[in-house]
Amino acid sequence: MEQLLAIVERNLPVLVVVVPLIGGVLSVFMGRGQRPWLWACAVTSVVLALCCLLLVRVMDAPDHVVSCALGSWPPPWGIEYRVDPLNAFVLAVVATIAVVVTLYSRLSVMKEIGLDRQRFFYSLWLLAISGLLGITVTGDAFNVYVLLEISSLTIYGLIGMGKELDRRALTATFNYLILGSIGASFILIGIGYLYMVTGTLNMEDMGDQLRALQVADPGNRTVLTAFSFLMVGLAMKMALFPVHVWLPNAYTYAPTAVTALLAATATKVGVYMSFRFLYTIFGLDYSFDRVPNNQILMVCASLAIVYGSFSAIRQTNLKRLLAYSSVGQIGYIVLGFSLANMNGVTGSLVHIFYHALIKGGMFLALGAVIYRLGSPMLEDMRGIGRRMPITMGAFTLGGFGLVGVPLTGGFVGKWYLVNGALDKELWPVAIVVLVGSLLALAYMWRIVEVAYLQPPPEDCEEVEEAPLSLVVPAVALIGVSTLYGVTGVGIVEIARNAAAALNVPL
Amino acid sequence: MGTYNYWIYIILMMIGFYGVLAKRNLIKKVISLGLFQTAIFLLFISMAVVEGGVAPIHPPTAHDVASHAENAAHGAESHELDHAAVPSVFDGDRTYVNPLPHVLILTAIVVSISVTAVALGIVILIKQAYGTIEVDEIDSGEVAD
Numbered sequence: 001m002e003q004l005l006a007i008v009e010r011n012l013p014v015l016v017v018v019v020p021l022i023g024g025v026l027s028v029f030m031g032r033g034q035r036p037w038l039w040a041c042a043v044t045s046v047v048l049a050l051c052c053l054l055l056v057r058v059m060d061a062p063d064h065v066v067s068c069a070l071g072s073w074p075p076p077w078g079i080e081y082r083v084d085p086l087n088a089f090v091l092a093v094v095a096t097i098a099v100v101v102t103l104y105s106r107l108s109v110m111k112e113i114g115l116d117r118q119r120f121f122y123s124l125w126l127l128a129i130s131g132l133l134g135i136t137v138t139g140d141a142f143n144v145y146v147l148l149e150i151s152s153l154t155i156y157g158l159i160g161m162g163k164e165l166d167r168r169a170l171t172a173t174f175n176y177l178i179l180g181s182i183g184a185s186f187i188l189i190g191i192g193y194l195y196m197v198t199g200t201l202n203m204e205d206m207g208d209q210l211r212a213l214q215v216a217d218p219g220n221r222t223v224l225t226a227f228s229f230l231m232v233g234l235a236m237k238m239a240l241f242p243v244h245v246w247l248p249n250a251y252t253y254a255p256t257a258v259t260a261l262l263a264a265t266a267t268k269v270g271v272y273m274s275f276r277f278l279y280t281i282f283g284l285d286y287s288f289d290r291v292p293n294n295q296i297l298m299v300c301a302s303l304a305i306v307y308g309s310f311s312a313i314r315q316t317n318l319k320r321l322l323a324y325s326s327v328g329q330i331g332y333i334v335l336g337f338s339l340a341n342m343n344g345v346t347g348s349l350v351h352i353f354y355h356a357l358i359k360g361g362m363f364l365a366l367g368a369v370i371y372r373l374g375s376p377m378l379e380d381m382r383g384i385g386r387r388m389p390i391t392m393g394a395f396t397l398g399g400f401g402l403v404g405v406p407l408t409g410g411f412v413g414k415w416y417l418v419n420g421a422l423d424k425e426l427w428p429v430a431i432v433v434l435v436g437s438l439l440a441l442a443y444m445w446r447i448v449e450v451a452y453l454q455p456p457p458e459d460c461e462e463v464e465e466a467p468l469s470l471v472v473p474a475v476a477l478i479g480v481s482t483l484y485g486v487t488g489v490g491i492v493e494i495a496r497n498a499a500a501a502l503n504v505p506l
Numbered sequence: 507m508g509t510y511n512y513w514i515y516i517i518l519m520m521i522g523f524y525g526v527l528a529k530r531n532l533i534k535k536v537i538s539l540g541l542f543q544t545a546i547f548l549l550f551i552s553m554a555v556v557e558g559g560v561a562p563i564h565p566p567t568a569h570d571v572a573s574h575a576e577n578a579a580h581g582a583e584s585h586e587l588d589h590a591a592v593p594s595v596f597d598g599d600r601t602y603v604n605p606l607p608h609v610l611i612l613t614a615i616v617v618s619i620s621v622t623a624v625a626l627g628i629v630i631l632i633k634q635a636y637g638t639i640e641v642d643e644i645d646s647g648e649v650a651d
Contacts, residue, residue: 149617167635174628196553
């Protein structure tokens with residue numbers, strides 16, 4: 001027993017990936033009924049426990065790093081799984097969301113996916129989680145590409161499973177597959193060019209070699225090419241404006257549980273990858289001083305905020321409305337790290353956390369409404385606030401978080417973003433953040449007005465509160481985000497630690 | 507002309523990229539995506555080339571044979587190799603090409619096949635749901651709905 005514990009202890013970073021990977025394969029043999037779901041719950045719970053253990057280990061470690069060499073090949077020759085405060089934080093967020101959404105998924109999957117296909121659904125589900133965690137935990141650039149494709153391919157499958165509700169799920173999947181593969185290929189090309197100049201695939205080592213190279217040969221064009229390919233590829237993966245086009249349809253037509261998982265984790269992991277490449281591999285000096293990357297990212301992020309929020313206002317399908325709102329929120333996160341100062345990066349990390357909770361929770365609450373109404377359209381939701389008070393209450397509270405009302409989760413991130421922008425005396429950026437909040441208020445107000453102020457249609461059937469197993473996860477996610485919004489200290493501390501680990505200047 | 511394979515990689519990639527974006531037939535899009543990814547394989551294989559290099563297969567030397575026999579004689583106990591005795595890859599007059607990009611591309615080929623398989627699977631489902639694989643007809647069908 002002790003021996004087993006020692007093995008778990010030593011291989012913690014690897015187990016985080018291997019447990020859901022094997023769990024996903026085994027899920028196929030779980031038969032019909034609720035067993036695949038129970039299995040998925042068990043596996044994700046184990047993964048969450050491992051991630052929490054890892055977070056504790058990283059915080060306890062003297063240099064805040066837990067490293068694991070695969071096959072005992074020492075880095076930089078072998079593949080290294082390397083966990084520092086930044087990815088320990090992202091791992092914990094992804095694993096938490098995965099557990100909550102899996103617990104939630106039973107009823108909505110029962111309704112949306114055929115009974116005999118559920119084991120395949122949960123197989124893809126666990127493999128996708130495995131890929132997302134893998135991207136976060138690995139310290140090897142090529143490994144990132146492989147795990148990225150594991151998560152992407154399974155997510156294409158999950159979105160495609162929405163075909164029984166609406167055949168447009170298929171065209172959405174195909175478009176996402178094409179754009180996602182091009183994005184991943186660009187990342188692969190970038191990694192290839194980096195390997196050409198550094199001769200290594202280990203991220204830490206790559207970073208050291210590149211810094212040495214920048215002294216010897218500052219204008220190296222291969223590095224610049226690698227940088228360009230990687231930035232475009234990463235932007236596609238995290239759905240940054242103007243390469244966000246796959247996101248709205250994919251979110252709208254995917255099964256509800258999949259949308260919640262995607263919105264809360266997949267794009268966040270894309271953002272994490274950008275952090276790694278920009279800060280650990282290329283380094284701050286290169287990413288933000290040599291290349292006019294700040295300006296490009298900042299313009300794209302600002303446009304994303306304005307465009308995403310404006311498009312959200314025009315939507316009548318609430319799933320699509322929240323999807324466009326996600327495009328805008330990705331803008332805030334990218335804006336934060338393009339500032340490249342302490343407040344900006346802290347704001348960005350804090351916003352990753354809160355947005356994962358809030359948007360995940362809102363999609364879950366919306367899923368509960370759709371479960372009762374059978375429609376995601378705004379016009380069907382007249383008076384729903386009085387008939388489903390808890391669900392819509394959570395949804396509205398989440399909406400206030402998106403707006404960034406003080407004392408909600410969304411406020412903390414935006415506060416640091418505005419401060420970060422003011423530290424750099426970038427007034428227009430601070431104004432964009434505020435305008436974005438006003439636009440968010442506009443699209444949230446439309447929903448609140450329809451849900452609370454309009455009377456329910458007279459010929460409608462009686463609708464009651466959704467089942468507890470749907471309401472509780474939604475309320476939990478949004479409640480936790482609000483709780484942290486009110487107290488707000490712990491997350492900011494962790495985010496500051498992570499930013500400090502990236503050597504972000506004040 | 508020494509870098510002509512890099513030019514081929516760029517040209518292939520651009521043909522694939524053009525096809526993915528411009529072709530209106532889903533199968534042609536999938537084919538173009540395959541071409542796009544194959545071009546990347548060429549990039550990786552090209553960067554592995556070392557002038558005058560041979561395939562990185564290390565022929566057994568007399569020393570290897572001797573130590574192998576010795577290991578077999580000692581059984582499982584002494585399977586730990588004496589690292590100083592292992593001949594270095596740079597031994598002798600051979601130059602090897604870099605094997606690592608080849609290994610990476612082996613993985614990337616598997617990924618590419620999976621992407622193509624999933625894409626074709628979705629095309630089949632689209633054909634069943636819409637009765638066509640032409641983007642224009644699919645789009646016009648959506649308007650009619």
